Amino acid sequence: MDFGLSGRSEEWREKLQAFFDGEVLPHHRGWLDHTAKGEPAPFMEDLQRKARAAGLWNLGLPELGEDEPGTRLSNLEYAPLAEIMGRLFWAPEVFNCQAPDVPNMIALQNCATPEQKARWLQPLLEARTRSAFGMTEPDVASSDATNIATRMVRDGDDYVINGRKWFITGAAHPKCGFLIVMGVTDSDADRTRRHSCVIVPMDTPGVRLVRRLRWMGCEDHVAPIGELSFENVRVSRANLLAAEGEGFKVAQIRLGPARIHHCMRSIGLCELLIELMMVRSSERSAFGRNVMQYDTVQRWIAESRVELEQARLLTYRCAWRLDQAGHHGAWRDVSLIKVAVPAMLQKIADRAVQVFGAMGGSDDTPIHQALAWGRLLRIGDGPDEVHLRQIFRMEPMPRWSIANSPYLSAHPFERRQYM
Ligand SMILES: Cc1cc2nc3c(=O)[nH]c(=O)nc-3n(C[C@H](O)[C@H](O)[C@H](O)COP(=O)(O)OP(=O)(O)OC[C@H]3O[C@@H](n4cnc5c(N)ncnc54)[C@H](O)[C@@H]3O)c2cc1C
Missing domain, CATH: 1.10.540.10 (Acyl-CoA dehydrogenase/oxidase, N-terminal domain)
Structure with missing residues (x-):
């Protein structure tokens, strides 16, 4: 490495x-x-x-x-x-x-037909349009994607789509030209083969932007978040991405890059937060001392640096592994950074709020947005708990028992024999 x-x-x-x-x-x-x-x-x-x-x-x-x-x-x-x-x-x-367009471009690069690429990928590459990815639904626990319930029923050469999606980043952007929608095409198939992804132009009759959503009071100005309803939305079967039943494959191809890119950007944001803490604390005095002279503040900044360097190395290793082994080979590494980096961002942003005092929670600094962003990343693209479960499941079981472990003293077990 x-x-x-x-x-x-x-x-x-x-x-x-x-x-x-x-x-x-x-x-x-x-x-x-x-x-x-x-x-x-x-x-x-x-x-x-x-x-x-x-x-x-x-x-x-x-x-x-x-x-x-x-x-x-x-x-x-x-x-x-x-x-x-x-x-x-x-x-x-x-x-x-920007997200979610880059992960969508990657999904299209990998899964789209030449005709689909010409129609949907090319304008995205030239920023003539914007896009969204619609998986999450208000009525089901969407961290388990097998719950996704939007129906996509074949009718002649079309799919007819009915369902509701929410927290769809980018869907409320005025330039959003299409969404990749995940829904059920075969409810009798195996749970991981029921879903497919279909490209749905935003101006298709029956697609309705129900409302614009904010996250913890923050507006996403780059990719505004929307709630959408789909009522008898008819799209050609030519808009199917990959094969029927391969919705999970498409989602996974875009999720690896989506997650690692968020982590990379978060590391840059944390560098800025440390700089902000340094400058603010060096310019302000309280109780006759410069704020930077207080041990607590020095410790917060130093701990932030330690955590940031750890997270950066882990993210670089994940990037390296993605390059070497593709997203299947880097699955565990992606989960590791998906848990570690947002937690670090949240911690550093929280310290920065404290260093700035009241100003830290105002719109005059990016700190409270950074805090909300860190909090979001602990849920979006899969909550912490789901990634931690994956990490736990990949933890190998050592081939020794506590009683015969060469690493432990034999005394408690020997004593038990005489009791
Ligand atoms: C700002 C923002 C932007 C988003 N953008 C998009 C987008 O563009 N497209 C899209 O499709 N979605 C998007 N999402 C949705 C996001 O991906 C989902 O919120 C997330 O997958 C969790 O689904 P849920 O909200 O239904 O939570 P639920 O599935 O209801 O989960 C709730 C909680 O249950 C617990 N839980 C779940 N599974 C386990 C487990 N295995 N072990 C232990 N505990 C568990 C966790 O604590 C979890 O947080 C966005 C969300 C936010 C907040």
């Missing part, structure tokens, strides 16, 4: 950092002002044009082959780039690297 940046990755990192500092960051206050008024940022398309012209476009797509789109960086090469983008919630959109 070598986690040093390759020459190629270092070049991309420098280029992205320069663009971020010179072009993106100066717009941050403007972005906040516009989104607070509920307006789209008027400079976004111009920034996207510049990023694309600089080659900083579709950086998060995997190395699938020479003729595939994007920069074709490995996951390990992409990690430091995602960290830079993670410092601002809206920065990934400048480079067409």
Whole structure:
């Protein structure tokens, strides 16, 4: 395992950092002002044009082959780039690297037919449209995806879809052109073969945006969250992604990248949180001392650094394993970071709120959003408990018993024999 940046990755990192500092960051206050008024940022398309012209476009797509789109960086090469983008919630959109579009692009790259790619993937690659992935439903415990109940019934050359989805990231975006919807196509099949994924254009009759949702009071301005109903929605069978019964396969192909990219960006966000704690505590005095001089604050910052470096290494190892062994080989590693990184983000953001005092919970800093984001990541893309169960199940059982363990003293067992 070598986690040093390759020459190629270092070049991309420098280029992205320069663009971020010179072009993106100066717009941050403007972005906040516009989104607070509920307006789209008027400079976004111009920034996207510049990023694309600089080659900083579709950086998060995997190395699938020479003729595939994007920069074709490995996951390990992409990690430091995602960290830079993670410092601002809206920065990934400048480079067409935002969720949920990138995982959807990866699902389409892997599972779509050439016709589907031309119609749905190409506009996404060019940021002419946006997308969403619709799995979760209000009426069933969706952390167990076999519960998903939306019906997709074959009728001639079409599927007729009926159901309800909620917490669908990106579905409330005005540019959202289509969703990948997961539903039941064969209720008699094995539990993991009942579901399929179908591409549903947002303007299909019967698709209704019921409401826009917020998470812990925060609006997702990059990919607004929606609740949707599907009433007799008719789509062609040509919109089926992969084969019937392969809904889980499609979901898994997109979930690995979705999870690791969130973790990579969260690490960049935590770097910013540590910087914020350093600067704020060095500039403020309480009870005759600089806040930074208090042991507690020093300890919070130092502990944050320890946790951040651990999480970064774990994430790099996961990226490396995804590159080496694909998502099947990296399943355990993805679960490890999916639990570790959000917990770290939540802890560091909580410390940052404390260091900032009242300001830490205000809209004047990104800290409370970081806290909400960390909390979300402990549920979204599978709750902690589901990943911890996976991790536990993969824990090998040692081949010794307590009574004959070479690592333990024999005394308690010998004593028991004489009692
Ligand atoms: C902001 C946000 C954005 C989202 N974006 C999307 C999206 O774009 N598309 C989409 O389809 N979904 C999305 N989701 C939904 C998310 O993936 C689900 O909320 C998640 O999978 C959990 O499903 P649930 O809410 O139905 O919780 P439930 O399944 O009802 O689970 C509730 C709780 O039960 C417990 N639990 C469940 N299973 C186990 C277990 N095996 N062991 C122990 N305890 C367990 C856990 O504590 C869990 O949190 C989003 C959610 C949020 C909050």
